[in-house]
Amino acid sequence: MVALRTQHRMVPEIGDLIGTTFYPEVGLQTPQSVSEREPHPAFPYLPALTGLDLQHTRSFIGRGGSRFNPMSAQIVAGLLDAAVRDGAALSRSDVLLLSPYRLQSRLLQKAADDVLGIDERVASTVHRAQGDEARTVVFDATYSHNKHTVPKWFEGEGLGSDTARLTNVALSRAQDQIVVLADAARLVRRMPKEAPRSALQSVLRANDLGASVVLDKIAGGAFTWFAAGSGATLLAELAGAKGSISLHLSSFRDVDREALLDVAYLAEENGIETSMVPGLDTPSNVSWRDLDDFVYYSLRPKGVVVDLRTPTWENFAVIDGEVLWASQGSLFEGGTPAYRTVGSGLAGEVLNVSGFAKPSNFVTRPARGRATDDCPTCGHGRVAVDEWQVFRAAWQVVLRCVKCRELAADARRKH
Secondary structure (H helix, E strand, O other): OOOOOEOOOOOHHHHHHHHHHHOOOOOOEOOHHHHOOOOOOOOOOOOOEEEEEOOOOOOEEOHHHOEEOHHHHHHHHHHHHHHHHOOOOOOOOOEEEEEOOHHHHHHHHHHHHHHHOOOOOOEEEOHHHOOOOEEEEEEEOOOOOOOOOOOHHHOOOOOOOHHHHHHHHHHHOEEEEEEEEEOOOOOHHHOOOOHHHHHHHHHHHHOOOOHHHHHHHHOEOOEEEEOOOOHHHHHHHHHOOOOEEEEEEOOOOHHHHHHHHHHHHHHHHHOOEEEEEEEOOOOOOOOHHHHHHHHHHHHHHHOOEEOEEEOOOOOEEEEOOOEEEEEOOOOOOOOOOEEEEEOHHHHHHHHHHHOOOEOOEEEEOOOOOEEEEEOOOOOOEEEEEEEEEOOOOEEEEEEEEHHHHHHHHHHHHHO
16 A cells, blocks of 8 residues: 555544554544534534444345445435435535445436436446545445355455455545445455455444434435335335336245235236246245246236246335335335335336346246147147256247146145
8 A cells, every 4th residue: 555644635534544544554644724624524414434234235246247235225315315305405526426336336326316316427436436536425335145255346355455445445535424334244244354344344333323323314205214014015005006016026935925916916907017026935935836836827817027037036126117115035024124215217227237136047038928829638728938947958938728737736736
């Protein structure tokens, strides 16, 4: 790390953090003129060093190995919305939104577009932020997952590593305030015990505000959060949809099925375009054949476009192209916190990036399903679908008779 002795950008709290962490031998001196400067943070109700734990969120891998976290983007949308409701007119010089990942920076930019309504780019990857500065920097670490390893961006050791250099870049862009969104347990504690980890831990521990306190503060307007029990509220909003519904569910337990059927019936009655991406939970929970029967004989006859994946980890809903619901767990069971934001930019971009999400091994392609000739056994119509043949590792067109398979499914359930 190149020795830097005096800095003229950051308030003393931030300057001291950067100095002690990334320049331990010489530290950083802050001139009196900078110390006496009146700070103008974007979020005046938060301390100069603020950390928010992302433990109740989940990140995913998208195209090119880039990661995204819809719920952390929703938190940022809530922070910006609360500032605007308090009368702030934020611009590029006031706030800079940074993430290590390209896909997440896209979500952050769309969230800012929805809330701020300015024609400026306020979100960026850390790599592209060198030389930038703003009154407040929001660093969204994005990663939140149960794996016992950390992503490459965070695994560097020592002051000479890329991790240290880029973490220094991210935090030192701030003049008056740093807000770090990071998973303390599943990311920061698993990082090597070096400078970057120390810096992030210092910010996360600098304030004694719990995440729920901040979420309560920013709730209202475009952002709402539910500590638990969001299922009834979500179903009521789905019932009031006017144009479209898109549901991504990682689990497919009985309670989720009942909710899905309710949504499907309401959508059919109201002429709402509905698509669902249900995932398989575990073999002991529900069998593939049982799930396949439910999709073909309960959902698709109601006009629901079903994209079946194995497995799907996302849990979110987009209603009418602008209302985004997201949760780490089931949206309908409501056992984990759920966030709700209003904004067509963020909602649409989540749909875009989730199309690249892994794992996404399609079991049945939704584009197929055309009517073919009648079934020679029972005389009912058949449909052609593409199915993934596991042992052949290839797609194959399969003709299915809804009536025959329905009778077979009933027989299996009786036994």
